[in-house]
Amino acid sequence: MTEQKSFSGRYFEDFQANQVIYHAGALTATEGMATLYRVLSGIRFPTQCAEPFARALGYRDCPLDDVLVFKIAFGQTVADISMRAIATLGYGGCVFGEPVYSGDTIQSETEIISLEPGPTKDVGLVRVHTTGRNQHGAMVVSYYRWVTVRRRMPATVTAVLSADSLPPPVSAEQIQGLDGLSMRNYDTRVSGSQHLWEDYEVGERIDHVVGCTIEESEAMTAARLYQNVAPPHYDAHFMSSTPLERRIAFVGHIVGLTRALSYNGLGNVFRMASIDRARHLQHTFPGATIYAWTEVVEKLAIPGSTDIGALRLRSTATKNQPCGDFPPAPAAGQPGDVLLELDYIGLIPRRTTKA
Amino acid sequence: MTEQKSFSGRYFEDFQANQVIYHAGALTATEGMATLYRVLSGIRFPTQCAEPFARALGYRDCPLDDVLVFKIAFGQTVADISMRAIATLGYGGCVFGEPVYSGDTIQSETEIISLEPGPTKDVGLVRVHTTGRNQHGAMVVSYYRWVTVRRRMPATVTAVLSADSLPPPVSAEQIQGLDGLSMRNYDTRVSGSQHLWEDYEVGERIDHVVGCTIEESEAMTAARLYQNVAPPHYDAHFMSSTPLERRIAFVGHIVGLTRALSYNGLGNVFRMASIDRARHLQHTFPGATIYAWTEVVEKLAIPGSTDIGALRLRSTATKNQPCGDFPPAPAAGQPGDVLLELDYIGLIPRRTTKA
């Protein structure tokens, strides 16, 4: 008898601690991909959209949007890690490395960090660390993720899951990807915002004002752009027989929209240095309109850099709920309109360098 | 207290006559953008789709479609000019300059020409002139637009608006962008039409036959392609509370579809030289099927050119109404199926040069 050729994903029992999985699906970035991401997310940051602007900062071309890079390195893991997942409980500790340009090829691998009992006997908890690299082997993105995965056989024990085991927030010392950059020629006329690092205050809250509705077709196209193959994003027939009844948008798409909406108020945050943590509070169904607001959590000086500062930010994205009054995430288990809390570090020019 | 970081657009009182606004959002054209525009609009003109054909005419690559260039230079102005607009009353006097190729970066600025009382006390009329340039500073598109913008405070006077203050139609002498072009190698087999400048007659009417339905997702993608950030195109939640109840398609998308549909009957109109005037008669909602027909208004010889002629054309686009009987625009205030009257100059080879 011939061996089974197709693959339906790993059960919990199929993982081994410390195992390293090399993911199929290496993907060469193209200008088409950058453009398609632009029209799906609505990003308008000039570093990612205007080549002369990017070159003036020291990039050799427009780098791909950071969230796009993250999502590709996430999508590449889905077939191996989460095809039989119940849920991604969280991800974070994400650091961005070398910029990715059109023509670069992204390939990912994942180390299984730990295997633990899950909250029910039917699932186990898998903690992983994924690294995306370019064709030269340089790290472009590195992140942690933990996910509950179906077991073949029920377990004898369960565990209460805690978010405490999240990696700590990324520190200023861990920030990468600044080599060769200079803010000397940063042109705020092109970014459309006059507000630099010095102008933001800890505790300041920024409404990003404009909302954006998600469509079925677009959510599916976005998921495919990142090579995410999980059926809940594609297969309406399958989903109609589940309690959710319909397809759900890939959580990564909500992260991308949130970053894109933040342009209005954070127009000079030219790149993300980290995603400390993304907390998805509920599923997002196509048809929802996404709004967002951001709080400045911390201002970070970057060791060795006089012209680039960092802001630790928490963006909150809602559905069908404008954010003029800064709606907070409800307590765990309470209903609400908040879809996402996104903690990240944004890079922004320092004013002192413009003197 | 910190300064407000996000921006919700200018009120009428925020504009000053003769003010020049440098718009954020410089955008580098990519092949991805050209391809995406092709699949959203359906354009099939070989100058924009087939590189060997474009090179044979003297272009150094396929130029971006003219309507796409116009829409980018329009989209870039929205955040500064029309976020608080009630309506764009019209635009025209549009001249195309240097061709735009993949790799070129488009950046726009707008001069405020005049500020006048509006038709109600709540709005004022803003007339502007926008110029889009490439990275070398060369003009790629230049156009006029007038728009009613909300006032902070009600005005004491109102005015009856008239279309008479439109710029005059663009003349043959104003046509640009012909340097280095030759029709010697124009291959009508590739364009699919045998009809050149001599074959069209003033008063001739051409049905473009095939219709095209607009989808929500596509209209939104198109608006993002042009960086148009106006909420009526994206925000279904917001629109559900307005009298329109739902999102509307960006008027520029209707212009693009009309030009694309015109290929069937005007297959050798290889570029647009002007948009004299676009008159949008009603909102277009996704779900509508667009049809179009065109009348030849004037035949223009171009000073100094023996192998390129110009046709002044008026295209009429309808919704859910095939155009075999050439439906005219109804009188002002009358209901009807006409969405758009588009007056423009098209460039087309002259037969005499084929001898």
Added chain:
Amino acid sequence: MTEQKSFSGRYFEDFQANQVIYHAGALTATEGMATLYRVLSGIRFPTQCAEPFARALGYRDCPLDDVLVFKIAFGQTVADISMRAIATLGYGGCVFGEPVYSGDTIQSETEIISLEPGPTKDVGLVRVHTTGRNQHGAMVVSYYRWVTVRRRMPATVTAVLSADSLPPPVSAEQIQGLDGLSMRNYDTRVSGSQHLWEDYEVGERIDHVVGCTIEESEAMTAARLYQNVAPPHYDAHFMSSTPLERRIAFVGHIVGLTRALSYNGLGNVFRMASIDRARHLQHTFPGATIYAWTEVVEKLAIPGSTDIGALRLRSTATKNQPCGDFPPAPAAGQPGDVLLELDYIGLIPRRTTKA
């Protein structure tokens, strides 16, 4: 009176046997096109997605997906051949030639092979042979198609149509496009499948597991990507007055999805060498979820090649019907969920070369 400028397609009487029609609509392939095809079809084969992988096999870049090349050369013929068609009864005998890369320009021409009575007096049967070439004149795809086309005047005779006149399946000797290729550096970690030519057995059946739902917007975008201009794919207003009531997805899109889904189980089938025959059993309407399974029909050695083998495959695509139990096509005239039977030859590395 001026000549009719627009074109509504040929009637049966407008064709002549042995006539060769040079199609308008030459199209330059772009990276944007490849990316857009990737996100519309979901293809994940690394030859088409990862440039270093493609180069390691001897390609000079990622070649365009074979189905995309076929669909472009199909779409280019629609205006000339099938605008007045009732139905494409079948196509096949399709051979792929030179790989197509971004920057290449595809142009097609069609020879009318025969004109015969149709199954009713209102239509005639047109058999054609289409060849797509690149800008150097090299064949990139060649295929046969037969289609029933409306007559201007009813015929006096009809004929019972038979599928027997299909071209024979493509033979191993007819396989093209292998020049300069070597499997020496084929990396199965990147393809994600360990299964090579030796591992497949005649009669083996493979469920591709994951399904994919088609959206209106996406189906329309896909049809435009291939320059297919047939109104049933675009014009919802027109279709609402037909017995079908709504738009149908372009059959070529179903072929593309089927090939893309086959990645799960046939991950090393790096290119298609032929499409022997595609049999479409019913219309596909947006909203359907497509599943697929494949049977290995024959294992072919390729003359002169020691490291590339060929598999003759039959893929069956269904709507809203997972394929774990390998649903067969029903007998002619019987209802069922099968949309497509696709017979083709796939190229796959031979294990012996890895020694």
